[in-house]
Amino acid sequence: MRRFKGYNTVGKEFGNFKLYDIDLVKRDLLNEIYTRKGTRLMSPTYGSIVWDLLFDPLYDDAIEAIRDDCLRIINKDPRLKMLQCNVTENIDQQTIIVALALIYVPTSTTTELIATFNRTTSTEMLEG
Amino acid sequence: MTKAIRQENLYGAEDWTVVYTSFKNADFTAYDFDTLRQSMVDYMQVNYAEEYNDYIQSSEFIALLDLVAYVGQNLAFRMDLNARENILDTAEKRESVLRIARMLSYKPKRVRVAQGLLKVTSVQTSESILDSLGQDLSNKTISWGADPSELEYERFMTVMNSVFSSNNPFGTPAHRSVNTSTGNIFEIYKCENSTPIINYPISAVADGTNLNFDIVPVEIDTAGSIQQPSPDYNSSFNLLYRNDSKGVGSTKTGFFVLAKQGYTASRDEVLISPQSNLIIDLEQTSSISEDDFYVQTVDAAGNILKEWKRVGNLDYTNIVVNSYGNSEKDCTK
Numbered sequence: 141m142r143r144f145k146g147y148n149t150v151g152k153e154f155g156n157f158k159l160y161d162i163d164l165v166k167r168d169l170l171n172e173i174y175t176r177k178g179t180r181l182m183s184p185t186y187g188s189i190v191w192d193l194l195f196d197p198l199y200d201d202a203i204e205a206i207r208d209d210c211l212r213i214i215n216k217d218p219r220l221k222m223l224q225c226n227v228t229e230n231i232d233q234q235t236i237i238v239a240l241a242l243i244y245v246p247t248s249t250t251t252e253l254i255a256t257f258n259r260t261t262s263t264e265m266l267e268g
Numbered sequence: 269m270t271k272a273i274r275q276e277n278l279y280g281a282e283d284w285t286v287v288y289t290s291f292k293n294a295d296f297t298a299y300d301f302d303t304l305r306q307s308m309v310d311y312m313q314v315n316y317a318e319e320y321n322d323y324i325q326s327s328e329f330i331a332l333l334d335l336v337a338y339v340g341q342n343l344a345f346r347m348d349l350n351a352r353e354n355i356l357d358t359a360e361k362r363e364s365v366l367r368i369a370r371m372l373s374y375k376p377k378r379v380r381v382a383q384g385l386l387k388v389t390s391v392q393t394s395e396s397i398l399d400s401l402g403q404d405l406s407n408k409t410i411s412w413g414a415d416p417s418e419l420e421y422e423r424f425m426t427v428m429n430s431v432f433s434s435n436n437p438f439g440t441p442a443h444r445s446v447n448t449s450t451g452n453i454f455e456i457y458k459c460e461n462s463t464p465i466i467n468y469p470i471s472a473v474a475d476g477t478n479l480n481f482d483i484v485p486v487e488i489d490t491a492g493s494i495q496q497p498s499p500d501y502n503s504s505f506n507l508l509y510r511n512d513s514k515g516v517g518s519t520k521t522g523f524f525v526l527a528k529q530g531y532t533a534s535r536d537e538v539l540i541s542p543q544s545n546l547i548i549d550l551e552q553t554s555s556i557s558e559d560d561f562y563v564q565t566v567d568a569a570g571n572i573l574k575e576w577k578r579v580g581n582l583d584y585t586n587i588v589v590n591s592y593g594n595s596e597k598d599c600t601k
Contacts, residue, residue, distance in 0.1 A: 145321050146320065146328075146329065147328055168322065168327050171326045171327070172326035180331070186325060216326075217326070
């Protein structure tokens with residue numbers, strides 16, 4: 141039985157826009173992570189700081205800031221818990237990669253989520 | 269479905285149920301972003317509980333609801349703003365206030381400037397004038413009422429007479445009026461202008477603020493009221509003499525000039541041919557006083573050919589003038 145029922149158009153042009161349960165929860169999480177902080181209507185604290193750090197050198201303090209921000213975002217959703225957060229960069233592709241290990245609380249399922257932020261295009265690329 | 273049946277359904281059978289349902293579900297207290305958003309979420313939760321339950325802020329559908337709520341808030345704000353303009357207590361636009369006032373048969377006036385009579389307390393001349401003792405009065409300050417002797421009074425009048433037109437010495441005013449209730453005498457004396465002038469600009473501090481004033485000519489109209497004549501460079505500059513029969517020491521006895529707040533400005537407009545509903549924009553229109561504006565037809569040399577008259581208030585934000593006498597119909601052609 142489906143517990144969470146939602147709606148998503150990302151990556152879809154036609155057909156069924158419905159999304160359920162863990163796929164829906166992960167999609168919701170990506171929605172916020174891929175939103176630049178301060179750009180959401182009437183919600184200045186909504187979104188992620190990664191886009192603002194995209195052109196900074198990826199030192200330890202920047203990695204820590206991204207981790208804290210991801211934890212803050214994940215903690216807003218009671219359906220998820222963060223196990224691990226790895227922040228790396230692919231210099232050749234000018235990309236920051238945030239790999240998240242998560243627990244989907246309703247079923248205690250472990251899952252992974254990878255968010256990719258590209259410096260060249262500044263547009264999100266979805267994986268996983 | 270035929271057109272007639274469809275209309276019957278719309279206006280008779282279906283319409284009231286649709287309206288009733290809509291009003292029953294509408295939250296009329298939702299005006300701002302938060303309440304509009306909440307009312308839409310409530311509506312979703314009641315009507316689409318089986319299809320949707322992802323009400324977290326990061327949901328895409330909630331982002332769309334946010335957008336609709338934001339648009340709703342903007343529309344509500346503008347509607348509220350316009351509604352406030354319909355009530356005199358809350359209207360803020362000048363145009364709205366004037367329209368409401370007109371509905372209440374109130375005729376708004378433009379600004380009225382501060383004005384008053386200034387008394388000439390002392391005079392000094394560079395001209396060589398001799399008093400009855402043969403003493404030269406040039407470059408001497410002669411004060412009004414400072415010395416009770418007749419000599420000082422005579423000297424003051426001698427200087428004033430040198431200013432007045434030769435056929436208009438003190439005692440032979442250009443115009444005279446007596447207030448029948450107080451007995452006060454008002455006389456107009458014309459000056460012999462060496463150069464054409466219609467005003468003397470001065471500045472004065474009033475309540476800590478430095479303000480511009482104009483000293484302007486004064487005249488007494490047919491009703492006995494003191495007022496400023498129409499500016500005319502070919503006319504003489506007039507002074508007022510007033511006597512309340514209480515001697516020269518009285519504050520209301522002596523020579524006076526008319527002072528008005530602001531400054532006199534003029535602008536020439538060339539009208540080659542008559543034009544209907546012509547509107548001429550003036551700078552600082554809102555600061556032009558209710559009474560102190562003059563429209564004249566002048567020739568190339570600046571001589572006044574015609575004085576225009578004010579037309580009744582058609583639009584309270586503007587001054588409408590015309591010359592509408594039988595002999596002045598060129599302006600209404």
